[in-house]
Amino acid sequence: MVYIKGGDSKVNKLTTGLVTTISKIMPKPKPVNIYYHDITKGSGQSYMQIELNKFYEQMRCIDENNYETTLFSDLNKNCFNKRKSVLITFDDGFSSNYYYAFEILKRFNIKANIFLTLDFIGTENYLSWEMIKDMNDSGLVEFGAHTKSHTDARHIDCNNFKSEIVEVNEKVQQNCGYKVEDFCFPYGIYDKRTLDFFKDLGIYKRLYTSDMIASKTDSFELIGRIGIENEDSMENFIRKLNGDYKGIYYLKRLRRPFNYYGI
Numbered sequence: 001m002v003y004i005k006g007g008d009s010k011v012n013k014l015t016t017g018l019v020t021t022i023s024k025i026m027p028k029p030k031p032v033n034i035y036y037h038d039i040t041k042g043s044g045q046s047y048m049q050i051e052l053n054k055f056y057e058q059m060r061c062i063d064e065n066n067y068e069t070t071l072f073s074d075l076n077k078n079c080f081n082k083r084k085s086v087l088i089t090f091d092d093g094f095s096s097n098y099y100y101a102f103e104i105l106k107r108f109n110i111k112a113n114i115f116l117t118l119d120f121i122g123t124e125n126y127l128s129w130e131m132i133k134d135m136n137d138s139g140l141v142e143f144g145a146h147t148k149s150h151t152d153a154r155h156i157d158c159n160n161f162k163s164e165i166v167e168v169n170e171k172v173q174q175n176c177g178y179k180v181e182d183f184c185f186p187y188g189i190y191d192k193r194t195l196d197f198f199k200d201l202g203i204y205k206r207l208y209t210s211d212m213i214a215s216k217t218d219s220f221e222l223i224g225r226i227g228i229e230n231e232d233s234m235e236n237f238i239r240k241l242n243g244d245y246k247g248i249y250y251l252k253r254l255r256r257p258f259n260y261y262g263i
């Protein structure tokens with residue numbers, strides 16, 4: 001056997017270098033993004049309303065199978081411990097998110113995020129600022145922006161961006177103490193001009209849609225999400241959680257009217 005002085009440390013350095021290079025090349029595990037709207041004790045409806053018992057079972061499944069749940073702010077770290085990582089979002093800010101979902105989130109210690117529409121806050125069936133603050137204080141829920149009036153984002157321009165985009169951000173900052181970095185397009189609708197406009201504004205780090213398109217620019221990341229449907233079996237839910245539902249999901253959506261997917 002030929003002994004090379006310092007050989008071991010050279011091998012170690014080579015191995016460490018190789019591992020570092022591979023870890024840089026390999027895509028980092030990212031959370032699968034799922035979205036809900038309203039939770040109901042009555043009969044559910046497609047993507048808009050999930051029955052409470054089904055939502056409970058879905059959260060229990062997440063807990064029992066040790067999925068890592070994440071907040072918007074966790075995404076800045078870009079470091080997830082498990083491959084089974086999920087970003088749960090709710091659109092529009094229904095009061096059921098507080099009365100029903102929040103109780104279940106607390107029970108299982110699950111993190112979730114809510115996109116707020118400013119004009120809805122404090123109105124019937126929607127969250128109040130007191131509820132929002134209570135959830136914020138728990139450390140289990142963070143908030144994103146969903147415009148002021150739930151307008152089609154293609155109609156946001158130099159004339160109304162302050163009211164539609166900036167104001168909701170300022171109000172969350174006043175009430176929750178942080179700058180919102182996540183924005184969800186109402187109806188999931190946007191076009192190239194919308195993206196160019198958001199790029200120039202540079203306010204939001206992440207823009208969310210309800211399609212499966214995902215891309216990254218210098219100023220923001222465009223993130224697709226998978227909607228949870230009331231009719232989903234637990235098997236379908238788990239497939240969505242694992243992110244292996246994209247093809248079927250996309251085809252399913254193509255068969256439906258474009259703006260079918262709720263407010």
Ligand SMILES: [Zn+2]
Pocket residue numbers: 091092146150186187262263
């Ligand atoms: Zn919406």
